Amino acid sequence: MNEWVNGPGVALTLSLVAAMPVTPAGAQSRAIEFPDVGGYRTLAVDLHTHSVFSDGSVWPVIRVQESERDGVALLAVTEHLEYQPRAADIPNPDRNRAFAVAAEYAGAEAPGVIVVNGAEISRDMPPGHCNAVFLSDANALLRDDVMEVFEEANRQDAFVFWNHPNWIPQRRDGVARLTDMHRGLIADGLLHGIEVANAHVYSAEALQIALDYDLAILGVSDIHGLVDWEYDVHGGGHRTVTLVLAEERTAESIREALHANRTAAWKDNELIGREEVVVPLLEASLRVLDVRVRRGSVLTVTLVNRSGASFNLLSVGPQRFYDRGAVVNVGPYETVAVSVTGENRADFELSFAVLNALVAPETHPTLQIAVEVPE
Ligand SMILES: [Zn+2]
Ligand SMILES: [Zn+2]
Known part of the structure; x- marks a missing residue:
């Protein structure tokens, strides 16, 4: 299941994205x-x-x-x-x-x-x-x-x-x-x-x-x-x-x-x-679904959560957002769109500390999400 979600930063054609269901079949189950x-x-x-x-x-x-x-x-x-x-x-x-x-x-x-x-x-x-x-x-x-x-x-x-x-x-x-x-x-x-x-x-x-x-x-x-x-x-x-x-x-x-x-x-x-288990689970769970220009050089990046977990993310990278501060919450199987300010001419990575994950006492893992800037 969820085979329709491509890897981080893979650009999907917009018409295809719009036609696809965001919620997989198991999402309503416990x-x-x-x-x-x-x-x-x-x-x-x-x-x-x-x-x-x-x-x-x-x-x-x-x-x-x-x-x-x-x-x-x-x-x-x-x-x-x-x-x-x-x-x-x-x-x-x-x-x-x-x-x-x-x-x-x-x-x-x-x-x-x-x-x-x-x-x-x-x-x-x-x-x-x-x-x-x-x-x-x-x-x-x-x-x-x-x-x-x-x-x-x-x-x-x-x-x-x-x-x-x-x-x-x-x-x-x-x-x-x-x-x-x-x-x-x-x-x-x-x-x-x-x-x-x-x-x-x-x-x-x-x-x-x-x-x-x-x-x-x-x-x-x-x-x-x-x-x-x-x-x-x-x-x-x-x-x-x-x-x-x-x-x-x-x-x-x-x-x-x-x-x-x-x-x-x-x-x-x-x-x-352990980091070597938790980080791959996070990377597989949170993916880029779509990147598009919002207006000017501001990009809207849509993330999708392919798991039944609810993730609490804190942006720790250099980017700043047009629509929020540094906190991004993504519920089970949800999508969330964040708009990134700045010129955004080259591909970049969003970095999030995952606040509801631990890889050592008091240590949250960092999730890097690659974003490909559209032509
Ligand atoms: Zn017992
Ligand atoms: Zn016992």
């Missing part, structure tokens, strides 16, 4: 959508969810149905291993059962959603809570020694990450900090990612830890109730997810992308990740 980049599929995945099999309040089938609506390509079922407050009502001793229920439903009714098995290793700090996903048997993780749990998860080729590292019950100041146990797990290759965003919570320190220790940057819903209510989906909200740049829409490709750190967290309309 699905989380970003354009593909660099030969990769851009996929939304949710690696942290609960159902009534631990402390969630819905049957696992609902998780699949929500994922289908949200355009979530891969859903991990990650019940707490050590916390089963509903065991009196749902006394199933098989820790793979929630996954089995979800996977069976997806296989029959929602083939677009890949369901993978997982578990939440729920311990005091350290290590706090950690998820293992792509498990083959969650029951084998029921061990007293937490180091043995990490080793068993890795024996199963799981992708393992640290959950909500700044969770106030375990970090009363809300600041994520590594312990020697975490450093050891990372050094031994047993811990592969970190939640930089868990539901509506963000951790700048977790982002820095991910950058310093080469961990995957993750966003997760950690949903216990209903996505629609927790995230006000009908009011324009979206669940927190990880965007993954995967070669294919398969579990194996997504696992490879996670281990290769081709990820970004997408939380409350904030895009958080």
